[in-house]
Amino acid sequence: MPAPEIDRSASLIRKLQSLNDLSAEEVSALQALPLRKLAVRAGTTIVAEGQLVSECCVLVSGFACRHKVARDGKRQIVSFHVAGDMLDVQHLLFENADHNLQMITDGEVAFFPISLLRTLVRERPDVAMALWRDCLVDASIFREWVLNAARRDAKMRIAHMLCEFATRCEVAGLGSPETLWLPMTQEHIGDATGLTSVHVNRTLRSLREDGALEGAGRFFKVGDWNQLRYAAGFNPAYLHLAA
Amino acid sequence: MPAPEIDRSASLIRKLQSLNDLSAEEVSALQALPLRKLAVRAGTTIVAEGQLVSECCVLVSGFACRHKVARDGKRQIVSFHVAGDMLDVQHLLFENADHNLQMITDGEVAFFPISLLRTLVRERPDVAMALWRDCLVDASIFREWVLNAARRDAKMRIAHMLCEFATRCEVAGLGSPETLWLPMTQEHIGDATGLTSVHVNRTLRSLREDGALEGAGRFFKVGDWNQLRYAAGFNPAYLHLAA
DNA sequence: CGTCAAATTGACAAGGCTCAAGTGCCGTGG
DNA sequence: CCACGGCACTTGAGCCTTGTCAATTTGACG
Numbered sequence: 001m002p003a004p005e006i007d008r009s010a011s012l013i014r015k016l017q018s019l020n021d022l023s024a025e026e027v028s029a030l031q032a033l034p035l036r037k038l039a040v041r042a043g044t045t046i047v048a049e050g051q052l053v054s055e056c057c058v059l060v061s062g063f064a065c066r067h068k069v070a071r072d073g074k075r076q077i078v079s080f081h082v083a084g085d086m087l088d089v090q091h092l093l094f095e096n097a098d099h100n101l102q103m104i105t106d107g108e109v110a111f112f113p114i115s116l117l118r119t120l121v122r123e124r125p126d127v128a129m130a131l132w133r134d135c136l137v138d139a140s141i142f143r144e145w146v147l148n149a150a151r152r153d154a155k156m157r158i159a160h161m162l163c164e165f166a167t168r169c170e171v172a173g174l175g176s177p178e179t180l181w182l183p184m185t186q187e188h189i190g191d192a193t194g195l196t197s198v199h200v201n202r203t204l205r206s207l208r209e210d211g212a213l214e215g216a217g218r219f220f221k222v223g224d225w226n227q228l229r230y231a232a233g234f235n236p237a238y239l240h241l242a243a
Numbered sequence: 244m245p246a247p248e249i250d251r252s253a254s255l256i257r258k259l260q261s262l263n264d265l266s267a268e269e270v271s272a273l274q275a276l277p278l279r280k281l282a283v284r285a286g287t288t289i290v291a292e293g294q295l296v297s298e299c300c301v302l303v304s305g306f307a308c309r310h311k312v313a314r315d316g317k318r319q320i321v322s323f324h325v326a327g328d329m330l331d332v333q334h335l336l337f338e339n340a341d342h343n344l345q346m347i348t349d350g351e352v353a354f355f356p357i358s359l360l361r362t363l364v365r366e367r368p369d370v371a372m373a374l375w376r377d378c379l380v381d382a383s384i385f386r387e388w389v390l391n392a393a394r395r396d397a398k399m400r401i402a403h404m405l406c407e408f409a410t411r412c413e414v415a416g417l418g419s420p421e422t423l424w425l426p427m428t429q430e431h432i433g434d435a436t437g438l439t440s441v442h443v444n445r446t447l448r449s450l451r452e453d454g455a456l457e458g459a460g461r462f463f464k465v466g467d468w469n470q471l472r473y474a475a476g477f478n479p480a481y482l483h484l485a486a
Numbered sequence: 487c488g489t490c491a492a493a494t495t496g497a498c499a500a501g502g503c504t505c506a507a508g509t510g511c512c513g514t515g516g
Numbered sequence: 517c518c519a520c521g522g523c524a525c526t527t528g529a530g531c532c533t534t535g536t537c538a539a540t541t542t543g544a545c546g
Binding site: 050068090122139140232237 | 313317321340364371376388390392393395437452483
């Protein structure tokens with residue numbers, strides 16, 4: 001059913017479809033939005049905290065993260081993003097960014113003017129509901145991250161974060177958990193879980209020894225998916241995936 | 244301007260007004276929703292995780308919190324709520340609750356059928372935008388909580404959480420930070436910050452010694468607001484308060 | 487073959503947890 | 517009016533997970 005050739009925002013539209021059934025009319029309204037597609041390198045900051053934002057963006061390929069910086073300079077990643085994710089719907093209603101948006105790997109990002117999206121959303125309640133639902137899923141994920149950072153020990157915390165990431169990749173059509181090479185560095189993992197990269201290193205080794213992960217050095221992936229889910233106590237209910 | 248006698252959902256309407264200007268027509272549409280108002284005791288669980296939800300609710304008076312429970316039974320509070328807060332807009336779009344909603348103090352809660360709210364939202368984009376914005380503010384707060392739990396030490400973490408709470412109380416018209424008696428127990432504070440109540444106790448003493456807090460035993464309040472904000476490194480930008 | 491970022495390892499320090507005991511306050515029932 | 521029970525707050529001692537500091541190794545790439 002999804003037309004593989006339309007591309008451009010294909011992965012976004014597929015995602016919105018799954019959030020709230022959209023009519024053909026609505027899909028074409030979305031496709032009619034003028035896009036500006038950009039190739040971006042790993043490490044590029046797409047939106048910076050405090051910045052006045054006039055475009056919304058969608059991740060077309062590659063991986064990205066959102067992060068905030070504490071007073072003492074420590075960085076906290078608050079979410080990871082995969083192809084098809086809306087990266088800043090919140091700017092539909094906020095003028096200024098309250099966090100940074102940065103690429104983890106090379107990839108492509110599509111931009112479109114917020115003003116047009118605002119109009120579209122007023123005219124087409126179904127599109128609005130799909131985007132709104134996306135925001136609510138985001139919020140649910142943040143709640144789980146609060147729990148993760150505050151209540152789980154290092155091993156469980158890292159395992160949980162990786163389970164979520166692998167699940168979301170699979171949903172985005174990037175491959176099953178056991179085939180996917182994870183794109184983040186140990187420093188990213190530390191920044192996302194509130195641990196130091198030194199301790200992440202020790203903990204990853206331990207997860208490898210359990211068989212939950214495999215691979216060495218820079219490149220690793222899920223070894224035994226059941227093992228990893230068990231180590232994490234992972235229950236995907238909070239992702240509110242389509243039934 | 245706000246009619247003090249209409250009451251019922253007055254604080255909610257005031258809040259939505261501040262999120263997105265609503266016309267008189269929209270306000271009366273909101274006021275026409277059939278409410279079921281209930282007095283609830285401290286400790287009452289209003290919505291439980293996994294539950295199928297058919298009503299939305301607004302906190303009319305008192306204080307509430309949302310929390311999740313980890314596999315090992317540890318509780319994590321993910322947000323506090325004050326009079327006027329919508330307690331579960333997310334159930335407009337999710338069938339099942341992904342966390343618990345519980346009263347911290349005695350108070351009153353107003354319920355109304357989700358189906359009616361769903362209709363209202365489709366017919367009145369401005370009401371939808373106001374509620375949507377509320378969700379986005381929530382999400383921004385969760386992001387800050389992730390940072391708080393993961394990156395700040397006990398003293399800063401508790402101070403930050405209290406700064407946010409006091410600010411939101413003030414915005415809700417409950418009084419200025421230095422006059423408000425804080426409603427939560429040390430266990431609540433621990434559950435919200437990822438600390439044990441023992442360590443919360445020691446840290447609160449230290450904040451009292453700094454003058455940031457005052458009061459003894461069960462009842463305490465902000466002593467020196469500037470001191471507390473300094474101890475927390477508090478910057479309210481993430482609350483996206485009306486300009 | 488040099489360079490650089492990321493991963494790895496070891497020794498030591500420390501913030502926060504656990505366990506355990508004790509205190510003060512308040513509502514309830516006799 | 518007082519005794520009792522329960523809940524929240526307090527405090528102390530010792531331990532453990534994780535952080536800090538400082539080398540060193542590895543692999544990718546020009």
